Amino acid sequence: xxxxxxxxxxxxxxxxxxxxxxxxxxxxxxxxxxxxxxxxxxxxxxxxxxxxxxxxxxxxxxxxxxxxxxxxxxxxxxxxxxxxxxxxxxxxxxxxxxxxxxxxxxxxxx
Amino acid sequence: xxxxxxxxxxxxxxxxxxxxxxxxxxxxxxxxxxxxxxxxxxxxxxxxxxxxxxxxxxxxxxxxxxxxxxxxxxxxxxxxxxxxxxxxxxxxxxxxxxxxxxxxxxxxxxxxxxxxx
Numbered sequence: 001x002x003x004x005x006x007x008x009x010x011x012x013x014x015x016x017x018x019x020x021x022x023x024x025x026x027x028x029x030x031x032x033x034x035x036x037x038x039x040x041x042x043x044x045x046x047x048x049x050x051x052x053x054x055x056x057x058x059x060x061x062x063x064x065x066x067x068x069x070x071x072x073x074x075x076x077x078x079x080x081x082x083x084x085x086x087x088x089x090x091x092x093x094x095x096x097x098x099x100x101x102x103x104x105x106x107x108x109x110x
Numbered sequence: 111x112x113x114x115x116x117x118x119x120x121x122x123x124x125x126x127x128x129x130x131x132x133x134x135x136x137x138x139x140x141x142x143x144x145x146x147x148x149x150x151x152x153x154x155x156x157x158x159x160x161x162x163x164x165x166x167x168x169x170x171x172x173x174x175x176x177x178x179x180x181x182x183x184x185x186x187x188x189x190x191x192x193x194x195x196x197x198x199x200x201x202x203x204x205x206x207x208x209x210x211x212x213x214x215x216x217x218x219x220x221x222x223x224x225x226x227x
Contacts, residue, residue: 032214043114043203043218044154089153093214096142096207100153 003027004092006101015110019077023090023101026071030092030099035064035075038087038103047088048075080108113137114206116219123194124227131189131222133204139184140206144216145177148201160187194226 005024013019021035031052036044050057050064050073057064063076077084085108091098113136123129133143142161146154158179160166166179176198178190187206191198201223205216 034215036218041201041221041223043116043205043220046112046215046217049215096214097156097159098144098214098216099156102153 002102003030004090004099004101006088006090006104008104009102010105010107012107012109013080015082015108016079019075019080019084019106019108021075021077021088021090021104021106023073023075024071025073025092027092027094027099028071029094032093033064033066033073034091034093034098035062036089036091036100037084038089040087044089077106080106082108082110084108112208112217114140114204114217114219116204116222118222119220120223120225122225122227125195126193129191129194129224131191131202131204131224133187133189133206133219135185135206135208135217138206138208140187141184141208142206143181143187144205144207145179145187145189146203146205148203148221154203157189191224194224196226199224199226 034049035047038044048059048062066073087103089103090101115134117132145157148154157172158166158168160181162181162184168174181187203221205218207216
């Protein structure tokens with residue numbers, strides 16, 4: 001039972017354009033959502049998070065949007081840079097435990 | 111801030127031996143530490159949650175006698191894979207969270223690649 005899903009295994013974007021990564025969840029008990037960036041053979045790096053009481057959180061080039069009614073969140077990266085190329089995981093939290101999506105490989109082309 | 115280290119980064123061992131992996135929070139005191147494993151091209155799967163001074167809570171399907179977790183202090187947790195077998199080969203990652211920010215934010219170590227021959 002995959003409670004957190006990232007339906008796009010990969011995304012390719014031109015440098016300078018917007019990258020939009022999507023994530024859907026099924027458990028309405030999730031109350032906090034996070035995005036992590038991960039390189040192969042490394043641990044995930046925390047990027048940005050959002051509480052379930054908000055619908056948007058912005059930090060520099062990264063913005064996370066939460067649509068609770070649709071149980072959907074997205075990460076916008078603008079402008080995208082080649083250094084953003086990595087695997088992006090969304091994660092949802094309940095009672096302090098994270099459930100991760102499968103990840104989306106983002107490739108930003110120069 | 112919020113740096114988590116793991117040691118070793120890579121270990122190769124013979125089947126039947128035990129391997130210990132250390133996870134340290136370097137610049138904060140971790141209220142809770144978590145252990146995950148990741149198989150190739152798959153997501154991170156939570157194995158167990160540990161709080162300093164108390165027994166770890168294991169996820170369903172994770173053998174507590176095989177994966178021993180000790181959270182001896184607010185900055186150190188260890189995972190010991192006992193009597194390792196080739197199917198235990200995986201990428202093991204720890205994370206830590208602390209009070210002061212949203213306690214659900216976890217900061218991850220760099221991971222340990224375990225290969226059991």
